[in-house]
Amino acid sequence: MTALSLTVNGKPVNADVEDRTLLVHFLRDHLLLTGTHVGCDTSQCGACMVHVNGRAVKSCTIFAVQADGDCIETVEGLAKDGVLHPVQAAFQEHHGLQCGFCTPGMIMTAIDMLGRHEQLDEATIRRELEGNICRCTGYLNIIKAIRSVAEAR
Amino acid sequence: MYTAPFHYRRAASLTEAEEMFRSSDDARYLAGGQTLVPTMKQRLAAPADLIDIARIASLSFVRREANALIIGAGTRHADVAASQDVKNAIPALAHLAGEIGDPAVRHKGTLGGSIANNDPAADYPAGVLGLGATVKTTKRTIAADKFFTGLFETALEPDEIIIEVSFPLPRRAGYAKFPNPASRYAMVGVFVADFGSAVRVAVTGAAPFVFRMTEMEAALAKRFTPDAAAGIVVSPDGLNSDLFGSAEYRAHLITVMAKRAIAAAVL
Numbered sequence: 001m002t003a004l005s006l007t008v009n010g011k012p013v014n015a016d017v018e019d020r021t022l023l024v025h026f027l028r029d030h031l032l033l034t035g036t037h038v039g040c041d042t043s044q045c046g047a048c049m050v051h052v053n054g055r056a057v058k059s060c061t062i063f064a065v066q067a068d069g070d071c072i073e074t075v076e077g078l079a080k081d082g083v084l085h086p087v088q089a090a091f092q093e094h095h096g097l098q099c100g101f102c103t104p105g106m107i108m109t110a111i112d113m114l115g116r117h118e119q120l121d122e123a124t125i126r127r128e129l130e131g132n133i134c135r136c137t138g139y140l141n142i143i144k145a146i147r148s149v150a151e152a153r
Numbered sequence: 154m155y156t157a158p159f160h161y162r163r164a165a166s167l168t169e170a171e172e173m174f175r176s177s178d179d180a181r182y183l184a185g186g187q188t189l190v191p192t193m194k195q196r197l198a199a200p201a202d203l204i205d206i207a208r209i210a211s212l213s214f215v216r217r218e219a220n221a222l223i224i225g226a227g228t229r230h231a232d233v234a235a236s237q238d239v240k241n242a243i244p245a246l247a248h249l250a251g252e253i254g255d256p257a258v259r260h261k262g263t264l265g266g267s268i269a270n271n272d273p274a275a276d277y278p279a280g281v282l283g284l285g286a287t288v289k290t291t292k293r294t295i296a297a298d299k300f301f302t303g304l305f306e307t308a309l310e311p312d313e314i315i316i317e318v319s320f321p322l323p324r325r326a327g328y329a330k331f332p333n334p335a336s337r338y339a340m341v342g343v344f345v346a347d348f349g350s351a352v353r354v355a356v357t358g359a360a361p362f363v364f365r366m367t368e369m370e371a372a373l374a375k376r377f378t379p380d381a382a383a384g385i386v387v388s389p390d391g392l393n394s395d396l397f398g399s400a401e402y403r404a405h406l407i408t409v410m411a412k413r414a415i416a417a418a419v420l
Contacts, residue, residue: 019159019161020154020156020157057261058257058258061258063161063190066161066183112256
């Protein structure tokens with residue numbers, strides 16, 4: 001067991017966890033933040049995407065202890081005072097989801113890529129989405145949603 | 154819980170990491186964890202002690218010297234891909250780093266972790282061998298030609314830690330890979346480097362571990378053009394064959410990727 005001390009969605013969190021606990025299970029099972037999903041469990045689908053110190057990371061591929069001392073952002077931390085984050089609003093506006101399972105990961109990846117690119121054309125968005133899989137194959141509206149945020153800046 | 158139980162320890166320095174390793178009967182170093190964590194989840198690895206060296210700040214840097222580009226072993230793929238120093242000195246290496254996995258993998262994975270693991274389909278081994286780089290560790294320096302020794306095998310001792318890799322500056326270089334569409338690992342990746350007096354060609358993804366194509370190197374030393382590579386017939390003997398592609402298919406891909414890598418280098 002290790003005593004963890006980290007920040008999750010702006011709030012300090014202290015917890016004792018078994019060392020082998022994956023970050024995604026710490027978020028879901030210990031903090032009950034179930035917006036972060038477990039999809040493929042093999043580091044490919046991106047449903048578990050969160051931000052660690054501002055960078056998109058697959059939370060199924062990192063142990064919670066590795067993030068001790070870090071700042072974690074999950075999909076639950078995006079809306080402020082009941083107002084959706086612009087990327088969440090764009091996914092709603094452009095219907096960037098079908099079943100919605102991949103959506104939290106898609107949104108965390110979208111925010112990460114928007115932060116790293118001043119301009120985002122379709123080819124770049126598609127490349128940046130290589131680590132996120134939508135099994136409804138609803139990519140066109142996801143790309144539309146991300147483009148709309150990039151162009152509105 | 155997917156992995157076997159283990160004891161996590163975070164090292165603040167190389168000395169501390171080595172002490173932790175020596176005090177354990179069964180330890181593994183953990184850097185970005187983008188291979189080791191999935192491997193542990195499948196219980197293909199189950200170390201008793203996991204020593205996290207990812208926070209050792211002195212391992213993460215890019216430094217341009219007169220005749221070489223030095224990259225710290227703990228430098229993340231995303232940082233190598235975005236580094237202006239790397240783009241200026243060896244643009245093909247920045248390109249290679251930006252082709253590894255996907256953005257999230259590149260945010261965690263490190264140069265040292267990639268080459269220490271020596272996955273047969275990893276990208277960095279092609280760059281390190283193709284450029285004839287030198288690997289500096291806590292114990293010695295190892296030439297790339299002596300570093301990669303087999304499938305997931307390197308010249309490293311169990312407790313040895315990679316500190317940095319020194320890449321000689323080529324006149325021009327290129328990297329092209331045909332990625333597996335799901336994993337983004339190389340089905341075949343070819344790195345070509347023209348040093349004026351000599352040409353090096355390294356191939357990843359095609360065989361049990363990265364290797365040089367000496368016949369193609371000789372042809373390219375005479376004429377560094379895609380056509381010169383096209384004239385080399387690659388034998389499928391000893392190449393990997395799996396559900397993604399036969400040995401014959403990979404042999405064909407080597408020529409195609411070599412041509413693309415040369416085209417990128419001469420651009």
